[in-house]
Amino acid sequence: MSKQKANALREEILRISNVDPLKCMRCGKCSATCPAYDEMNYHPHEFVYMVERGAVEELLDDTSIYRCLSCFACIDRCPRQVEPAKLIEAVRNTCLRKQGANHFKADMLPGKLDPELPQQAVVSAFRKYAK
Amino acid sequence: MMTFSYYPGCTLKNKAKDLDEYARLSARALGVELEELNEWQCCGGVYPLSKDEIATKLSSVRALMKARDNSGTLVTLCSACHNVIKQVNRDMLTDDYIATRVNNYLGADGQYHGETKVIHFLEMLRDTVGFDEIKKRVVKPLNGKKIGAYYGCLLLRPAKTMQFDNAENPRIIEDLIEALGGEAVIYAERNECCGAYVTLEDKDFAAKRAVSIKNNAESMGAELIVTACPLCQYNLKVNAAGGVEVKYFTELLAEALGVKEGFDE
Amino acid sequence: MQKVMLERAKALLSDGTVRAVLAWEKGDFAYDTTPAVFNSAERLEKGFVYSPFCGANLSKYLIKETQKEGKILVFLKPCDTYSFNQLVSEHRIKRENVYVVGVECKGMLDIEKIREKGVTSLISASWEGEQVRLVTADGEILADSSELMQERCLCCKSKKHVAYDELLGEEGEVLDSNRFDEVARLEAMSAKERFEFWRGELSRCIRCNACRNVCPACSCEKCIFDNPDSGVQNKAAADPFEENLFHVIRAFHVAGRCTDCGECSRVCPEHIPLHLLNRKFIKDINELYGEFQAGETELPREPLTEYKADDVEPGVVYERGAE
């Protein structure tokens, strides 16, 4: 990815997330409190730091963006109101909005259904992982 | 009889019928009528965090508009619906960027600027009915049963918007449990996410989180966990099968109020 | 009523309770009564009057009169008692030198309105229930008092005396007055319309100072508009702005102290509704700082010498009103 393109992506992510990574004071509390920490390759504090540096390509290509639980723990416990979850979602949106980039597709569904699965699991999977 | 507009949400019409029905029965027993909004649409199950997600907020706004024109207050029950609708309502009230664009979409349907008050069923029990009043109406007290409340993430966070309770040390379900004659068990993971959102993406991970929560509750002495969310309920009960029992808090309430039998599965 | 008052005044004069009586005196015509100090029963017999034309608020004259030795009797209508209280609270009237007789008031008549009705050669007027009996050289007319009353009496704020030593006639209540309606009507206009309205009104001002001279709140030892050292003394107007400045500053000086007695508008020879300026301040004060009626008590409390930490910000002005 060209530097220019990376930069444009970074700007886009900052815009739609409404996050200012410069507010981060590097305390690591977001990654300390993240319940999905073990499932991620890049962790909340890394999203903040990497987006700030413009290293968005690695983030776009990583499954970490599908592991965030949107539980807002990092948002509420951040002392500086950086709101890393918004950044992760913005990266995920940037990725999903590309053509054919839906992470979750209707044909995947049948195999995953079980009799007790609540509807909202399906609804939210589509909202989180598809356009 | 007080009447509130009520938004059940998709799951409460299907897999979580019991959560909904126990709530309505209990409410009626407590002198509150939940008036379901007509033609509500699914909230989408998860609040879109990105600033430019506009269309995904419309269904919530439509529900909010209807509630505004009815009673002015909207009661929700499912944690996910509550979270989505309350956050969208905050956006409509405080975020001009989002409000303008949403209202552009709404066009002829009218305009909305966050006028509706969104409260959770639990808040209604606490603030409208009152836990003291509930205590008086209990016919089958829980006899000191040790119960752990499971809040999860959606009821409490983001705290500034939800303003539900102390997000790190909530009391509302505990107070309800005690009003019903049970003994509330406080455990630290009651406000940690159970991971159910990724159940289709990574079932094992979701189950791992759920087990951790159940273990924590059990280790602090809980004999039963109550939830407010069908997704949490599924994750704790199905994905993390075995161990301590999991129920909706409304079932507990209906039981204690002696109206549980009104529900015919 | 007049008879009862006269007897009472004479009695108090004769037993030495009071040295003089401040009341209204007959003029050449029924409607031109004037305030006067009577120091004998004879003068009272000859000149005392209390009729629907005794609108003048006598409280201001007490400033001078109570400086003198001995007590003076004063007749005060309900609205006059508010001015009286206000002046007492400002230490302008020596309360111990006054004997206040509160008198009932059914509203004062506006001679202009009577003339507009085509009535001429008026000899006398008297209340008869809700009506007024006008005796003229051509006979008697019975008219609805509401058609002939002064504007300030039509929206009377109180029939209750807030200060008196004794009462003659019936005591009334504080009324639910609609006196701010006209202010509200102006507020609802666009700024341009308001501007045009006031331009129309104020451009008639001739700076005769009648409004100031009659106003019980305008009782300064020396008015700044008479004081050559103030820089704003009354002289030939150097520019057309001076009258505006005079009226705004005058209204501001009496803000929080004005009891809304309406004398300013009554005496204005150009019929400028000056009371609306005062009422605007009163309305704002009521709305922004809580209901307040100057002169209601003798306590020295008034909105402009008080504050609350959470008072509204001046920016509230930008949010209110039209345009």
Add this chain to the structure above:
Amino acid sequence: MHRIGVFVCHCGTNIASTVDVKAVAEAAAKEPGVVFSADYQYMCSEAGQNLIKDTIKEKNLTGVVVCSCSPRMHENTFRKAVSAAGLNPYLLEVANIREQCSWIHKDIKDGTEKAIVLTRAAIAKVVLNAPLVAGTSPVTKRALVIGGGIAGIQTALDIADAGFEVDIVEKRPTIGGKMAQLDKTFPTLDCAACILTPKMVEAAQHEKIRILSYSEVCGVKGFVGSFKVKIKRKARFVKEDVCTGCGLCTEKCPMKRVPNEFNLGMDERRAIYIPFAQAVPKVAVIDPDHCNMLKNGKCGVCAKVCSVGAIDYKAQDSFVEEDYGAIVVATGFEPINIDAYDEFAYSQSKDVVTSLEYERLMNAAGPTGGKLLRPSDGKHPHTIVFVQCVGSRESDGSPKCGKSYCSKICCMYTAKHAMLTREKYPDTEVYVFYIDVRTPGKGFDEFYRRAAEQYGVHYVKGMVGKVVPENGVLKVRAFDLIAGEQLQINADMVVLATAIEPDKTARPLATLLTASMDTNDFFTEAHPKLRPVESPTAGIFLSGACQGPKDIPETVAQAGAAAAKVVGLLAKDSIVCNPCVAHSDEKLCNGCSRCERVCPYGAITYVDKEFKMPDRSIKIRRVSQVNEAVCQGCGACTVVCPSGAMDLKGFSTEQLRAEVDAICK
């Protein structure tokens, strides 16, 4: 006839680069009354001042205008120069053509035009200036210190040693404050009690110091040099001058289960108690909320056992009013409430403690007798996690409403705790989670390094995200930023370095004192750099943590500095007052009392005065009079006066109107 001199300063290029100073001087010369106008390189230099002095004498000036920097900068300098030349110093006006003109305008035309207008306004004002003579007001040679912690004690001792009487008002039953609760002090590790209690005793025994413990300031009137302070002496129910402090009553009192605030509720005291062994005054006090005798008249044990008859159940709150020349605020700090931070499980587990609680747990006089034991089960902990910055350094409006400032003392006391723990109990593992370790201070960084290097304290850069009490351990989930990994530590205790904030009583006290505060309720200083121990309100001084977070050495240093300022004030017999005060023209005064009602200082009184009337009669009128020593010159009275009788010297209606005219011309 006015003879005004105008002096336009170049201020090097500061003014001259965007203001044509020559043009300003020329324009000024044309103003009526101006007989001299010149520009000069640096007016504030000695040569510049000499120019003013010489011109005053040469041209016999009646007024001076200096066009230069802000009057807040050099007005006094020029006043002195004017005065030295024999002219009244208040016949000077400064036109601010630097800060409010040359520095903000880039266009020389704009700058010059504005400078001319400002100069014209200053000339218009100065011709109306009257010579003013500052009055004086006497100084009461006593000081009041509010708060009896180390800051208050030190300030009181220093003032008393200089020979002035001092009263210490302390709201608690004993002086000593927070320092009395501490175990050891950094960076020397000497015991807090060992260095504090001698000072407490010294204060108690000092002939110039009076300690009013269990008392609160409830009213302040007056002004610098002569404050009148109303002090509430709360009922102690024990006669202070009779009680010998034997402590028998505190052993016999049957009401045993009262949480002991000195040990932060970690153990219990009786309803009648002496806060701690070294309390000063060492006098018992009855807690009326828990005493059965006071609550329902049943008991009376303490009265029975007291051999000197010191118990007085009928005691009432009393009030005293005292005069002081100066007031020192030393109200100190409190740890914040950490309800919003329950991810650290403080409310869920007794083994999660604040640092101040840990201090008591380490202290030999604490609830565990100095043995480090877990509050939950009394067992010796083996793994202890310290969490830094709990509630400090949060952005404004953060969800938990934390403090935006650094609490400053936590890094050092945590290093101390960690070090002492490791020293006494080498079998414990100690982790400190930090965002930054801040150790500026003499010997501070060395101390911290010693904790890490010699005592093997694990310093981890990162925060703790969650503490889960489970099966008797505290599962601490944290993040190690250097290793880049989430850590899971099973700890026995967690210690929270809780942010500190000003004492709750500070805000109402500031209102009483008319002293200003910042948004965090810390008292603001008159100047952050140059007047750090004075409040902007004259006669009010600041000592210790009421002004901002401080450690003990800094507090003691500030306490001494505040004392020096107080002594400087009390050493004077009188102080020079601001001559720009209100003045009432009796001829115009109506006596209506409006000015009196708005005066914040009670400087206005009324008298009945005789006036000779034109007709030779005598009239008695009520007129206002301003006490010039009390008036501070705000001018609130001038606007409520409808007759214009009230005016303000130095900022008279005439002067301000002249300025308006000159600007709008």
Add this chain to the structure above:
Amino acid sequence: MQVNNSTGSKDVFRPKIVAFCCNWCSYAGADLAGTNRLNYPADVKIIRVPCSCRVNPLFVLQAFQRGADGVIICGCHPGDCHYTSGNYYARRRMTLLFSMLDFMGIEKGRTRVEWVSAAEGAKFADTMNDFVSTVTALGENRRLEDLRCRK
């Protein structure tokens, strides 16, 4: 609102603005704006007063009478008055005065009260920039003078 275009196109209209600034806060804030080289239009001329409560409505009206296009009063933030209560009185007085001017149809934008502390140099400059642009947009102050018809 009536916008006066009498200034024509050849000369850019430059309003006359009188700013009354409290010596303890906003005057120092203005100094700070200068120290930090924060620009605001030269149309603003500051008059130093000891406290916002020293500002008599007479001064405000007089400024308009003499041709000012806008008058702004700056004081300490509520609660921070050097004299404890001066700005509270000023707040009531000016609120009522401005409301009265509005009542008489004078453009609201010509008068303003702002609380600017000694530390708020940037706020001072921002406030002045904003006020000048508001007043500039309103154009020359004619209504006050015209309130009484020129004959």
